[in-house]
Amino acid sequence: MSADPYEVLGVPRSATSDEIRKAYRKLAKAHHPDLNPGDKAAEERFKAAASAYDILNDPEKRRRFDAGEIDASGAERPQHQYYRSYAGGPQGEPYASDAGYADFLDDEALASILRGARRRGPLRGRDVGYRLRVDFLTAVNGGSARVMLPDGRSIEVAVPPGTEDGRTLRLKGEGEPGRDGGEPGDALVEIEVAPHKFFTREGDDIHLTLPVSLAEAVLGSEVPVPTPTGAVSMKLPKGANSGTKLRLRGKGAARREGGRGDEYVTLSIALPDKPDADLEAFVSGWAGAGYDPRGKLGL
Known part of the structure; x- marks a missing residue:
């Protein structure tokens, strides 16, 4: 189970978008695999921070997480309600307490429903965040650079002309694989522009x-x-x-x-x-x- 994204980023639930972004950038910079080669713990912390940022940086995803509609991985939470009945009681009769009520679903039945909900259809893979440092002139004029992925692969990233520090580029289909035939997520690459010696x-x-x-x-x-x-x-x-x-x-x-x-x-x-x-x-x-x-x- 994924950890609470607020706890992962170390921000309160009242955090602003800027506070969330600053917390993510700090963690991503500290634990990026390129800066910690061979450190599996740092790699996991980097992935966790990227996953948490994916939830909290998107206003709609954040709202849905806070409302309990999706979990910390972005997967849908099954929505269900409990029905209560009273043995022998007339329909609609008010009761002053819960005495004599029974849950309509027992634990085993509920678990079965939850398993079925998870098999309901294909699920899209999670988006994954990366940080890519590019030289000043590549950002100003446009060009390309390569970002290393935790699995050892590298992706060539097209850097649009005029790219500014902090801009995020989306690479379609380069995130985590989907489940049950779902499409993969995207790679979200945040650009860090290196300073120039005189510009x-x-x-x-x-x-x-x-x-x-x-x-x-x-x-x-x-x-x-x-x-x-x-x-x-x-x-x-x-x-x-x-x-x-x-x-x-x-x-x-x-x-x-x-x-x-x-x-x-x-x-x-x-x-x-x-x-x-x-x-x-x-x-x-x-x-x-x-x-x-x-x-x-x-x-």
């Missing part, structure tokens, strides 16, 4: 801090800029400063409905790693040496 993402837009030389910033120039689809050339205006933000239209993350977001490039003036005598001589004789960069701060 960050906000919605469909990509952000980048770009180092530029003092000469490039002062004189203006064209410089190469990385984007998720490859480097492009960008023109810097004369007198560009650190913190200046420029936009590259259509160079952000792919959108589900088509097109792409934008890329925002923040300039950062970078001086040489080692002292430069020519630069020092120029700055020493610079006519604007009296410029106060902190004047606007009142310092």
Whole structure:
């Protein structure tokens, strides 16, 4: 018998959807088979957490579980009622107590009915949850990745363009097998997007801090800029400063409905790693040496 999903995830019955999701993600990350190779106990805890999340993450399944209509595995609970009769009593006669009543079904008959209910027809297999870490550019541009299953098989997952961290992909028929001829469940693959070494993402837009030389910033120039689809050339205006933000239209993350977001490039003036005598001589004789960069701060 499957354990109570609330107990498995360690949440109260009043838990919100966000609390349930956070609890599941924490357990899935701790007990994922990829992170615990050969650990059968961790594998079982991972499966239990996925099964519990499948029930509680679906509002209708959660309602039905709370109402006692399905059990913790998602299987239908037989609905029955007990009939009582009173030997020799006239039909409809009220009684002040249960004395003299008898259950219409005894234990053996009830067990037989329950067995018959379980054989009533084919049952669909349970959905199974997995977590898949993909690299940043695969999520932004689309691509594929493979997820390892507990039985040793691997499934290639098509990652749609613009996939965001936390998105769940459904793989039809890759869950647990059905019973009595029922169709298999699905695999629910939650995507975890790995961070990039210099790109960050906000919605469909990509952000980048770009180092530029003092000469490039002062004189203006064209410089190469990385984007998720490859480097492009960008023109810097004369007198560009650190913190200046420029936009590259259509160079952000792919959108589900088509097109792409934008890329925002923040300039950062970078001086040489080692002292430069020519630069020092120029700055020493610079006519604007009296410029106060902190004047606007009142310092």
